[in-house]
Amino acid sequence: MRILHTSDWHIGRTFHGHPTLGALEGVLEALTEIVREQSIDVVIVAGDVFDSATPSADAYRLLTRALTRLRETGVVIVATSGNHDSAARLGFQSEFARLAGIHVLTSDETLDVPVTVDDDSGPVHIYGIPYLEPALIRHRYPDETLRTQAEAVAFAMRRVRADVDERGGRSVVVSHCFAQGVADAASDVERDITSGGIDLVPANVFEGVDYAALGHIHGRARLTDSIRYSGAPLHYSFSEAGKPRGGWIVDLDAGGLAGVEWVDLPIPRRLSVVTGTLEELLTDDAYADVEDDWVSAVLTDTVRPIDGMRKLQRRFAHCAAMVHEPAVVADHGERTYAQRVQGKSDSEVVDEFLSYVRNGQGASDAESEIIGEAIAELRAAEASA
Template sequence: MRILHTSDWHIGRTFHGHATVEALHDVLQSLAQVVRDERVDVVIVAGDIFDSAMPSGEHFRVLTAALTALREAGAVVVATSGNHDSAARLGFQASFARLAGIHVLTDPERVLEPVTVDGVHIYGIPYLEPSLVRHLFPGETLRRHNDVLARVMQRIRDDAASRGGRYVVVSHSFVGAVGAPDEASDVERDITAGGLDIVSLDVFDGPDYVALGHIHGRAVLAERIRYSGAPLHYSFSEAGKPRGVWIVDLDDGFRGARWVDLPIPRRLSVLTGTIDELLTLDRFATAEEDWVSAILTDDVRPLDAMARLRARFPWCATLEHRPATVAPASTESYAARIAQKSDLDIVDGFLGHVRNGQALTDAERDLVLDALGELDADGVAS
């Protein structure tokens, strides 16, 4: 059997305020070609199909188009819900979809009902919030995600043993061997509390393959336990992480896995320098069609910096001012620093501080003087 492992589609997520639906639609459509080229039997989607619990009609249309294309390419589809999804909404009409070879597994009470394809049993574990599933384990103390998954995996191992043959597990979880929070990007909603909900790798002992979701970068925890990551970049913190899928082969057991890259609609570039450098130097020309995160090192924050940058980098999405020269912090109290200053000087100093050294313009100075004059007039009148 040949499996394509993907996860974390996050349909509906924006990229720094920019819609990603069209780009994601194109990338998900490319999965169908991978299915054809690689002669894939089963596509696994390991959770976080939607980015929110309230997906719009447009987001459902993207999902429908992707699932239809995968099915038409000849693959059975097995998808689970993640911590971003609403299990109820994602699982709506799952019974009808199953008739078409699309299996959407969102019910924690049905984890022992695998999808069986060519003798391989595929167990889909939806994201299991401990507080919401404790009632399924009466008399047991299950405080952490690790506790719940350990108990569920034991049941799955027992069930698989009784059925016989090969089996695969799909789980959306934060597995400890990833390296704790260091591997998570800033868009992976935290499903840990002080590290208590990180799942131990040995919880997943037994299956021929474990397809994990939640981490947005690919990761190999063990030969048969892997994260595929997201198919699209959703943050500049993911800039160095490739986008793609795992192609997994099973025979009598796990035979091997290899990586297949997916197209990247627009690259991510983080550029550092003064605004003049970014706008003029040839070495930045390769980023002109990229999503750009600009870090400006000018001593004073440039005026209209974003508008000026977008003249060269139309897809500049974020801007940070990080001066190359930083004034030493003063130990003098604020009261002492303003003791001999006029009201105008105090306003000028405050605005200079919050605007990284940019002083009042002549027009701003006139406005401040007018306002201070009105305050003085009100004081005399009272």
């Protein structure tokens, strides 16, 4: 049996304010071609199908088109809910979807009820563990200690292993969580389900099944040969720049896990982070090959340039982010601002303020002239009052 492990589609997510529905649909069309070319039997989506608990109508329509194209290849689809999804909304009419070979597993009450798919070697039982919020489920299991997500996932896996022992056969579990050992693969858009590390799930919790298809981390990651994250199909943050997009093709034979290989998905638009002064970024030929990329610009000018983003977008039409990180930072010493301006004239106070907020650069000659005129007018007005 061949399984394609994907996760974190995040349908409806924006990228720095830009819509991603069109790009994602193109990538999911490419995923359908991979399913057809690689003779995939089962497609897994390990949580965060949507980016919001209240998806838009366009997001629902995209999901419908993507699932329809996949089902037309003959694959079975198994999806679980993640922390971004509304389990109730994603699971609405899941019983009807099941009749069409699309299994949406969003309930903690059916953790030990697998989707069973048969091949020439017998049954493969696929168990779905949706994102489990302990505060929302502990009242249903008063005999269990469910204070953290780690305890909730361990509870789910005990039920899964018990069912596997009873049924026999090969087994796969699908879970959306933050497992220990994947910090380096995480980005800045996926850390919201842990609190001081207490909700990290130990990887050994997933022992006892042939393969654990995990979701939540947007970069691919291998915890063990049989426990992996596939990552998201699109880049959703500049912290993900350079990370491949794709999924794991998991092969099961009669004895269990036979092999895992990575398959790439197309990247609609690359992500690039460029660093330099505004003048360098606008004129240096070294940046010519990223002009059509999504660009995050790190400006190293001593003073933050005026209207920097608009100027950057003249060259980099898809510049989506800009930060100012001066290459040289002024040392103001240990004295407070009040101490530095004590006893100084009004013009000197303004100059000291400009130097403080502009990284050591005080007023220019032209600015000093304007400041002097403004102070003189103010004094004249005060004298005539």
